[in-house]
Amino acid sequence: MTPANDRLHGHLDLLILSSLAGGPMHGWAIAQRLGILSERVLEVGQGSIYPALRRLEAAGRISAKVAVSEAGRRARFYSLTAAGRRQLEAERDEWVDFAAAVQRVLDGV
Amino acid sequence: MHLPAFVRRLGLLLRGRRAERELAQEMELHLELLEGQLREQGLDPREARRQARIAFGSRESLRAEARDAPGFVRTRELLEDVRHSLKSLSRNPGFALVAVAVLAMGIGATIAIFSVLSAMLLRPVPFPDGQRIVSLAWNHGDTVSPSLSSAKFAYWREHTSSFVAIGSWQPFFGRVGEPGEVTGAQGLRVTDGFFRVLGTPPTVGRAFSAEEHRSGGPPVALVSPDFWRMHFGESVDVSGRVSVRVEEERYAVVGLLPEGFTFPYVARPVEIVIPTEVFVDPEDEAQNWTTLARLDVGVAMRDARTEVVWLNHGFKAAYPQQAGEPEPGMMLGSFGELYAGRTANAIWILMGAVAAVLLIACANVGSLFLARALRRRRELAIHNALGATEGRIIRLGVVEALVVASAAGAIGAVFAVWGAGALVVLAPVRLPLTGAIAVDWRVGVFAIGISLAASVAVGLIGAWPGVRGGPWKALRRDSRTTTGSGRLQEALVSGQAALSMILLVGAGLLFTTWSNLRQVDPGFDPNALVAVQLPIRPPTYDTSERLERFARGVIEAVRAGGAGIVAGASSLPFERGLNFPISIAGRGEFGGSVELRTVTPGYFRTLAIPLIRGRSFTAMDVRGAVPVAIVNETFARRYFPGGDAIGQRIDLGRRGNVYRYPSLKGPGIVIVGVAADVQDVSFRTAVRRTLYLPQAQAPDVIAGIRPTLPVFVVRSSQPLERIERGFREAILTVDPALPGPRVFPLSETVADSLARERFGTILVSLFGALALILTVVGVYSTLAQAVRVRRREIGIRMAVGANGDAVLRLIVVRGLTPVAIGIGFGLVGAVVLSGLLEAYLWGVTGTDAGTLGMAAVGILGVAAIACWIPAREAARVDPARVLSSS
Numbered sequence: 002m003t004p005a006n007d008r009l010h011g012h013l014d015l016l017i018l019s020s021l022a023g024g025p026m027h028g029w030a031i032a033q034r035l036g037i038l039s040e041r042v043l044e045v046g047q048g049s050i051y052p053a054l055r056r057l058e059a060a061g062r063i064s065a066k067v068a069v070s071e072a073g074r075r076a077r078f079y080s081l082t083a084a085g086r087r088q089l090e091a092e093r094d095e096w097v098d099f100a101a102a103v104q105r106v107l108d109g110v
Numbered sequence: 111m112h113l114p115a116f117v118r119r120l121g122l123l124l125r126g127r128r129a130e131r132e133l134a135q136e137m138e139l140h141l142e143l144l145e146g147q148l149r150e151q152g153l154d155p156r157e158a159r160r161q162a163r164i165a166f167g168s169r170e171s172l173r174a175e176a177r178d179a180p181g182f183v184r185t186r187e188l189l190e191d192v193r194h195s196l197k198s199l200s201r202n203p204g205f206a207l208v209a210v211a212v213l214a215m216g217i218g219a220t221i222a223i224f225s226v227l228s229a230m231l232l233r234p235v236p237f238p239d240g241q242r243i244v245s246l247a248w249n250h251g252d253t254v255s256p257s258l259s260s261a262k263f264a265y266w267r268e269h270t271s272s273f274v275a276i277g278s279w280q281p282f283f284g285r286v287g288e289p290g291e292v293t294g295a296q297g298l299r300v301t302d303g304f305f306r307v308l309g310t311p312p313t314v315g316r317a318f319s320a321e322e323h324r325s326g327g328p329p330v331a332l333v334s335p336d337f338w339r340m341h342f343g344e345s346v347d348v349s350g351r352v353s354v355r356v357e358e359e360r361y362a363v364v365g366l367l368p369e370g371f372t373f374p375y376v377a378r379p380v381e382i383v384i385p386t387e388v389f390v391d392p393e394d395e396a397q398n399w400t401t402l403a404r405l406d407v408g409v410a411m412r413d414a415r416t417e418v419v420w421l422n423h424g425f426k427a428a429y430p431q432q433a434g435e436p437e438p439g440m441m442l443g444s445f446g447e448l449y450a451g452r453t454a455n456a457i458w459i460l461m462g463a464v465a466a467v468l469l470i471a472c473a474n475v476g477s478l479f480l481a482r483a484l485r486r487r488r489e490l491a492i493h494n495a496l497g498a499t500e501g502r503i504i505r506l507g508v509v510e511a512l513v514v515a516s517a518a519g520a521i522g523a524v525f526a527v528w529g530a531g532a533l534v535v536l537a538p539v540r541l542p543l544t545g546a547i548a549v550d551w552r553v554g555v556f557a558i559g560i561s562l563a564a565s566v567a568v569g570l571i572g573a574w575p576g577v578r579g580g581p582w583k584a585l586r587r588d589s590r591t592t593t594g595s596g597r598l599q600e601a602l603v604s605g606q607a608a609l610s611m612i613l614l615v616g617a618g619l620l621f622t623t624w625s626n627l628r629q630v631d632p633g634f635d636p637n638a639l640v641a642v643q644l645p646i647r648p649p650t651y652d653t654s655e656r657l658e659r660f661a662r663g664v665i666e667a668v669r670a671g672g673a674g675i676v677a678g679a680s681s682l683p684f685e686r687g688l689n690f691p692i693s694i695a696g697r698g699e700f701g702g703s704v705e706l707r708t709v710t711p712g713y714f715r716t717l718a719i720p721l722i723r724g725r726s727f728t729a730m731d732v733r734g735a736v737p738v739a740i741v742n743e744t745f746a747r748r749y750f751p752g753g754d755a756i757g758q759r760i761d762l763g764r765r766g767n768v769y770r771y772p773s774l775k776g777p778g779i780v781i782v783g784v785a786a787d788v789q790d791v792s793f794r795t796a797v798r799r800t801l802y803l804p805q806a807q808a809p810d811v812i813a814g815i816r817p818t819l820p821v822f823v824v825r826s827s828q829p830l831e832r833i834e835r836g837f838r839e840a841i842l843t844v845d846p847a848l849p850g851p852r853v854f855p856l857s858e859t860v861a862d863s864l865a866r867e868r869f870g871t872i873l874v875s876l877f878g879a880l881a882l883i884l885t886v887v888g889v890y891s892t893l894a895q896a897v898r899v900r901r902r903e904i905g906i907r908m909a910v911g912a913n914g915d916a917v918l919r920l921i922v923v924r925g926l927t928p929v930a931i932g933i934g935f936g937l938v939g940a941v942v943l944s945g946l947l948e949a950y951l952w953g954v955t956g957t958d959a960g961t962l963g964m965a966a967v968g969i970l971g972v973a974a975i976a977c978w979i980p981a982r983e984a985a986r987v988d989p990a991r992v993l994s995s996s
Contacts, residue, residue, distance in 0.1 A: 028136050029143045046167020047144070051137060052175035067132075077136055 013053045014062075015096065018081065018089040021063060027076040028054065054079060062088055133176055137169055188509070195510040205482060209475045210518045212884065213564055216471030217515075218522030219464040219877070220560055222529035225553045227457050232552055236372070238309040239404075244411065245445050246276075246401040246418065249438040256400055261432055263399040264390045265425050266440065267303075272414035273403040277304030278388065279373075280398060284356050286382065287341070295337065297356065298373065299386040307404045315348030315365025318385040325387045331361035335369050337381040356382065392429055402445070411442070418442045431765075456870065459946060463616065463877045466609040468560070470884045472567045473602045477888055479511060479572025480599060481895050508569030515568065519561030523549070526557070537869060571602070599892045604932035606885040607969060610878070611936025612943060614965040617878035619944075619951055620871040622961060626953035627864055633788035633797075634683060634717040639856040640830065641682050642822040642837050644848060651819060654808045655733070660844055661710055661805055661820040667840035673833060674826030677716040678805060680708040680812075682821050683788060684859045688812065692801065693766065694749055695759035695778040700766040704745065705798040708808040708820075714740075714785055716825050724756045724783030731804040737776075738807070740783040742800040749799075755781050760801065762809065771811045779803070793863060794952055823856065830855070870950065882972060890976040893925040897980040904984050905992030914985035921984045925977035926970065933966050940965075 020026060020034045031054075032047045057063045062085035065077045081089065141162055148158035199206040237243060246266060247256040258266075258278070267276045278301045286295040302323040311317050312332055321327045331354055333341075342352060350362040361384060373380050388399060405414055422439035425432075530547045651657055661678035668676050681687050690706040693699070711727040713719075722743060731738050739760060746755040759778030763771050787797040803812075805820065824833055834853040841848050897904070904917055944956025954961070 029140050032140065046172070047140070047165055048137060048167040048169060048172045051133060051140075051172055055133070055176040074139060076139060077132065 013049065014057060015089070015092045017050060017053055017057065018062065018085055019093065021079055021081045021085070022089060025066070025068075025078040025080040027070060027078050029076070031079070057085065061085075130173070133173060137166075137172070141166055191506055191509040192513060194506065195513045199510065199513065202482075205478065206514065209478055209514045209568075210521065212471050213475050213515055213518035213568070214521040214525070215880065216464075216468035216522075217519050217557070217560055217564060218525040218529065219880075220461075220468045221523055221526035221553065221557050222533065223457065223461045223464045224556050225526060225530045225547050225549070226533060227454070227461060228550070228552045228556075229547050230454055230457060241444075242405045243307060243445055244403055244405060244414065244442055246403060247441055247443060249441045258399045258401050259432060260388050260390050260399060261392050261429050262425065262440070263301075263388055263401055265428065266401075266418065266421060269421050269424065270403075270414075270417055272406055272409045272417050274406045275303040275306035276401065276403040277301050277307045278399040278401045279304055280386070280400070284382075286354060286356050288355055295356075295381040296379065297382040297384060298380055299384050301386060301388055301399075304402075307402045309404070310368050310371070312365035313368045314346060315363075317365065323385045323387055325389070327385075329359055329361045330364045330385065331356070332365045332367050332383040333363055334367045334371060334379065334381045336379070338363075338366060354382065356384065392431060411444075415442045456950070459616075459950075460873060460877075462946075463613055463874055466613055467877050467880050467884075468564065470606045470609050470881050470888075472564050473571070473606050474884045474888045475511075475514070476568045476571030477599055477602050477892060479507065479568055480602075481891065483507065483572050484895075484899075507573035508566065511569030511572060512562075512565040515561045515565030518564070519557055522561075523557050571598070596896065599895075600928040603885070603888050603892055603928040604935065606881075606888050607929045607932025607973070608934075608936035608939060610881040610885045610969055611933050611965055612939045613874070613878040613881045614968060615936075615940040615944075615961055616947060617871070617875040618961040618965055619947055619954055619956065619958060620867070620874050622954040622958065623950065623952045624864065624867040624871045627793040627867055630789060630793045632683070632793070632860060633786055634719050636683075636855075636857040636860045638825055638827055639717065640824045640826060640833050641854055641856045641859065642824065642833075643682070643852045643854075644819045644821075644841070654805075654810045654812065657820055658806050658808070661822075663844035664822065664837070664840045665710060667843050668822075668824070668836050671836045671840065673828065673836045674824050675712065675716045676822060676824050677713040678710040678820040678822050679713055680706075680805075680808075680820060682823070682859065683717065683856070684863050687800070690801070690812075691763060691765050693761045693764040695761050698766065700764075701749065701760075702799070705800040706803065706812065707800065708803045708805045708812065710805045710820075713802070713823075716823050717788075718825075719788055720786040722784045722786055723754075724781070726783060727802075727804045732806040735807075737779040738782045738804065739779045740785050740802040741781055742785050742797065742802075743787045744797045745799040745801060746784045755784055757781065763811070771809075773811060774809055882969065885969070886972050886976045889925060889929060889973045890979065892928075893921065893977055894980040894983075896924070897921060897984045901984075901987055901992050904987045905989040908987060909989035909993065917987070918981045918985040921981035922974065922977045925981065926973055929970060929973040933969055937962060937966065 016035055017031060020031050026034075028050060032050055035050070054063065054065075058065055058079075061082060063079045064082050065079050067075060068078045070076045144162040144165060145155075145158045148161055149155060153161065245256055246258065246263075248258055248262060263278055270276070280299045282297045282299060283294055284297050285293070286297075287293050302318070302320060305311055305317050314335075315332070318330060318332075322330050330350070333354060338346060341354070346366065348363055348365050350364050353360040353362045355361075361382075367380065367383065371380055405411065418440050419442075425440070527547070527549055534547060651660060665676050665678055688706040689703050691700070691703050693701040709727065711729055711731070714721055714726050721740075724740070727738070727740065741749075741755055749755070750758060758781050760781065761774075761778050763769055763774035769775050785802065788800070789795075789797060822837070826833055828836075830853060834851070837853060838850050841851060908914075908917065940962060941957050948956050
């Protein structure tokens with residue numbers, strides 16, 4: 002696993018968590034939300050969210066429940082746990098600080 | 111890991127296949143929706159499908175990635191680990207073999223002792239609702255006897271309200287069958303209530319009626335199905351028409367015992383059961399009634415216990431003659447508890463000993479794993495660097511240990527079953543078991559638990575360098591440095607030495623006890639003394655005169671054959687005589703109970719018992735002449751301190767002013783001699799007050815009580831076969847109906863009386879020796895490895911001028927230091943634990959300095975030899991070669 006790939010994993014987790022902040026979603030819907038990013042920025046397949054979902058589930062950040070979707074299909078719906086919500090906030094703050102710092106360097110302040 | 115996290119992961123693990131299926135379904139759904147979306151954008155179905163797959167990515171590798179997510183199903187990985195362990199162990203079969211063998215020894219010994227303990231204490235008696243069956247026992251203060259006197263049994267049967275039933279039994283081994291085809295059979299005489307306590311009524315026929323339990327009632331019996339088949343064939347008739355002859359009486363068979371009926375504490379399967387009544391005799395102190403009771407529904411053990419103990423007051427008021435001694439009184443306990451008693455304590459001590467052996471085995475195999483892990487440290491570090499997590503490496507070690515421990519557990523369990531059986535057979539006392547030794551769920555759970563514990567211990571020790579160092583440190587340091595793990599290995603050696611010390615001290619103390627007891631002078635000379643015993647007493651020999659005539663006849667016939675010096679007696683030395691009450695003539699108070707033995711003239715000469723004062727018995731001391739007696743020194747000291755016993759009179763059977771047997775009333779028996787004390791019961795017990803009466807003057811009452819024919823002792827240098835032939839012929843001339851005698855050297859009986867001590871000594875010594883061997887192997891392998899690792903350092907030392915002797919000293923001291931530390935700890939442990947063994951010691955205290963010193967020196971000496979080999983190798987290191995090779 003290359004370091005770059007490793008960093009993407011971290012970002013993917015953050016993006017999934019933030020997608021779920023609005024309420025429970027199933028895998029397809031999460032992918033749709035991340036759609037604009039998928040092929041071009043992350044350079045990994047849409048399917049990558051599934052291992053990430055498993056990892057987050059095992060870590061207790063999200064929980065899954067099987068329910069029927071609006072299209073009438075059975076699917077696993079994911080939602081944030083309390084621990085997941087805390088992690089999302091922490092990582093979001095970190096990201097904002099980091100992005101701001103990078104921005105300042107690029108702007109040559 | 112926090113507990114909730116652990117539970118969550120466990121849940122995921124258990125969901126296993128379902129989780130994989132869910133993932134696959136989820137992915138399929140995603141692909142379908144993606145395909146649909148692409149089709150809507152105007153792509154044809156085939157193209158839509160192709161592009162969806164590309165956009166999604168490889169499902170195979172995504173599934174694999176999901177599986178690797180922490181906490182995702184790991185079963186397959188675990189199987190892989192097991193396969194990997196098997197492979198790596200088979201690459202090094204010597205290592206695997208030693209590890210399995212050492213652990214199997216420890217685990218096997220522990221399981222064996224546990225299965226005995228389980229059968230003795232943990233398992234309920236094999237009867238319906240067995241945990242409600244309890245035992246009544248009399249607490250004498252120093253001992254607890256599960257047998258009660260008739261008065262005690264009757265009093266508690268009458269007064270307790272905690273029990274549904276209360277019953278008692280006496281085992282007997284009787285001659286059964288018609289004349290000409292008599293066989294021996296194991297029987298029980300049981301009181302009314304016995305079968306109600308057990309809850310196992312006869313399966314065929316009926317139980318005994320109240321009338322049949324009364325003496326003089328119709329003689330009836332229950333027999334075992336096997337007994338019936340053997341004597342009466344296949345068709346069963348329990349109407350009472352068929353009868354069985356036991357001794358001289360006929361009993362009508364009214365029912366069959368349940369198939370496979372066994373009764374704990376009776377050696378053989380019970381074949382015949384006869385009803386009996388308890389004759390309450392307030393004077394009779396013989397504790398002959400072993401008593402069981404069944405708790406009533408809703409009665410707790412605690413309540414029953416309170417009631418039973420409370421009744422002691424009432425009993426002591428009703429039977430003052432049986433409450434004279436300051437006895438604590440009746441107590442209630444579980445069946446196993448009260449029977450196992452002292453023997454169970456001994457088994458617990460053995461359990462402690464084997465647990466120590468197992469710990470040593472774990473430490474030993476742990477150090478083998480550790481040494482191997484150190485050798486493979488670079489390999490592990492590379493694994494780690496290549497992506498195997500630290501957890502995975504530790505787990506690999508534990509799985510390897512688990513594989514070894516499982517094999518050891520399986521092998522150990524097989525040997526344990528065999529070993530426990532051997533222990534029961536070889537034990538000189540019949541172990542109070544509630545049934546046969548069996549591998550039941552208790553033993554199974556214990557075996558699995560102990561194997562798991564051993565594997566975790568071994569695995570963690572072996573994984574130590576992985577935990578401590580981390581991969582990078584291990585890669586950076588080369589294999590020449592061994593700080594942390596070296597210290598762990600030394601600590602393991604210290605621990606092993608400490609446990610060995612404790613075991614060896616125990617073995618040493620028991621050995622000293624045994625050899626002390628062997629040196630006790632029995633008071634007679636057992637060498638060249640032969641005992642002759644007849645197995646039965648026919649009922650025709652019911653008076654003292656007949657017994658005397660028989661004894662005299664045999665002695666005369668044997669003497670005529672020139673066998674040597676012969677005498678007869680009521681019982682052999684090291685066999686209990688008769689416990690009989692006496693008082694001293696002219697003194698009103700009750701004298702007490704003494705050991706009574708009737709002997710023929712020549713008894714003292716034959717056994718070489720010195721006569722201190724007075725005379726021996728002669729042929730003139732017969733019925734009609736003045737009744738005479740000889741007492742032993744202890745007797746004389748007790749009743750005539752400072753005075754002369756000779757000429758004093760004894761009233762046989764008188765307690766204060768009451769005669770136990772009216773026929774014994776008379777002018778008293780004159781003491782004519784004082785004999786030296788003889789250790790006549792065992793080496794351990796104090797000599798009892800003993801009264802010898804001439805066989806020819808023994809009252810009939812005594813003949814009636816003693817259920818055996820006289821025994822004979824011969825001092826002769828003739829071979830045993832010749833003596834036996836002489837007696838066989840002599841007995842035939844006196845009574846042709848009598849069977850042949852049992853002839854054996856008396857020295858055998860004397861040795862047998864020490865069998866318990868010898869057995870305990872052998873067992874504990876065996877465990878001690880095992881511990882010592884394992885420890886020494888540990889010392890050797892640890893030091894040998896240290897020397898290998900430090901070759902370079904040794905080479906440098908020698909290059910700068912250290913000579914071989916200095917290196918030798920250095921290495922030996924280095925090797926012995928942890929041993930010495932361990933011995934120190936062991937010394938403290940042995941002193942602390944010495945109290946446990948105190949009850950089994952004789953003539954030596956638990957903190958005997960000599961034994962402690964011997965054990966310490968012994969371990970140090972053997973360890974020094976173990977150190978010598980690697981040290982000598984170190985001293986021979988060639989500095990030039992070592993330095994150039996690196």
